[in-house]
Amino acid sequence: MAKQGFDGEQDRGAGPRQGGTGRRALLGAAVAGAGAAVLGVPSVAGAASRDRGGAHALPVPTVVGHRGSSGYRPEHTLGSYQLALDLGADVVEQDLVPTKDGHLVCRHENDITATTDVAQHPEFAGRKTTKSIDGVQLTGWFTEDFTLAELKTLRAIERIPGNRQHNTLYNGRWEIPTFEEVLDWAEREGRRRGRPVWLHTETKHPTYFRGLGLGLEEPLVRLLRKYGRHRKNAPQFLQSFEPSSIQRLAKQVAGPRVVLLSTADSRPWDFVESGDPRTVADLITPKGLKWMAGFAQGIGPTLDLVIPKDAAGKLTEPTTLVRDAHAAGLILHPYTMRNENTFLPADFRRGSDPNAYGDAFGAFQVYFATGIDGIFSDNPDTALLAREDFVNKG
Numbered sequence: 154m155a156k157q158g159f160d161g162e163q164d165r166g167a168g169p170r171q172g173g174t175g176r177r178a179l180l181g182a183a184v185a186g187a188g189a190a191v192l193g194v195p196s197v198a199g200a201a202s203r204d205r206g207g208a209h210a211l212p213v214p215t216v217v218g219h220r221g222s223s224g225y226r227p228e229h230t231l232g233s234y235q236l237a238l239d240l241g242a243d244v245v246e247q248d249l250v251p252t253k254d255g256h257l258v259c260r261h262e263n264d265i266t267a268t269t270d271v272a273q274h275p276e277f278a279g280r281k282t283t284k285s286i287d288g289v290q291l292t293g294w295f296t297e298d299f300t301l302a303e304l305k306t307l308r309a310i311e312r313i314p315g316n317r318q319h320n321t322l323y324n325g326r327w328e329i330p331t332f333e334e335v336l337d338w339a340e341r342e343g344r345r346r347g348r349p350v351w352l353h354t355e356t357k358h359p360t361y362f363r364g365l366g367l368g369l370e371e372p373l374v375r376l377l378r379k380y381g382r383h384r385k386n387a388p389q390f391l392q393s394f395e396p397s398s399i400q401r402l403a404k405q406v407a408g409p410r411v412v413l414l415s416t417a418d419s420r421p422w423d424f425v426e427s428g429d430p431r432t433v434a435d436l437i438t439p440k441g442l443k444w445m446a447g448f449a450q451g452i453g454p455t456l457d458l459v460i461p462k463d464a465a466g467k468l469t470e471p472t473t474l475v476r477d478a479h480a481a482g483l484i485l486h487p488y489t490m491r492n493e494n495t496f497l498p499a500d501f502r503r504g505s506d507p508n509a510y511g512d513a514f515g516a517f518q519v520y521f522a523t524g525i526d527g528i529f530s531d532n533p534d535t536a537l538l539a540r541e542d543f544v545n546k547g
Contacts, residue, residue, distance in 0.1 A: 215527030218242035224531035230327035266293030349388035466499035
């Protein structure tokens, strides 16, 4: 299987892949091997992996455990992260939001109404409020209104119990982890396993929080430096939907950075705040990709930017995004694959139960065939088996 190394540098001379057998440098690092032609993933010709036994190389396509293993456990808990690692995920994802006293905690959103038992705590009833977060009105409880000590009295629950009733078995089992606790966990697991634990860490709503005096990048960089994850060879991705957050991090962190991209007609919130008229559609043009390649090593597009769906929800033809991003020297880690029918393209749904599993394996094959470098999945074990099928089929 191809291995993908990351050292934070880019090969600007890399060209587009051709017929799945072209060659390109991935962030200036060696990609070993025999599996490259099988996968249709280009590698550095004649180069050997510089990962000293695989410590800093990732298989291609890379499997990122989305919010841990959120298909099986309440998201962004140490239980979800541990299971993702135990299932074999190459990388484990965290989303970061701040507390009132400036600690970084792992939640997909600062609105913790649906992901914790906060509503069951009468002592916090008065904290319920309505806020505008990136232009969206939300009513609930928000991390920035709690100290870390207060948040630690809460317990995590399943975010979408209607779809994942089985996951509610684990409600209340885990608390909200701080990012530093996750870094400690990754260090312990890395020593136990004899290889680094890769993390994929997102700054959530950075412009909003900076406006509150709770900038995310500064405490994040301090923690990365404390744990040696700021260096170019560290097993650490950083990601954000706001390019300015990645630009800010690029000045202080040498490892791979990824710009996340939502729907084509959307605008990053920092663009809205600054008056930048560009949309995601502008960013995925060759010009926009070249601009992002000036401060990032990859993009994380929604899967619909890779293969759009028609009005019936079925997949159509792939766009040129994979080819164009690779031509700009960028890797692609699109999001998100889930096993349930309700989240799958209509072509791969099976039966009438929206919460039953569909043909996720079939959908993975179609996405892998586009040449993406990795994928976020709520079900990392399914993604890994699908990758094995893809390799063997080649």
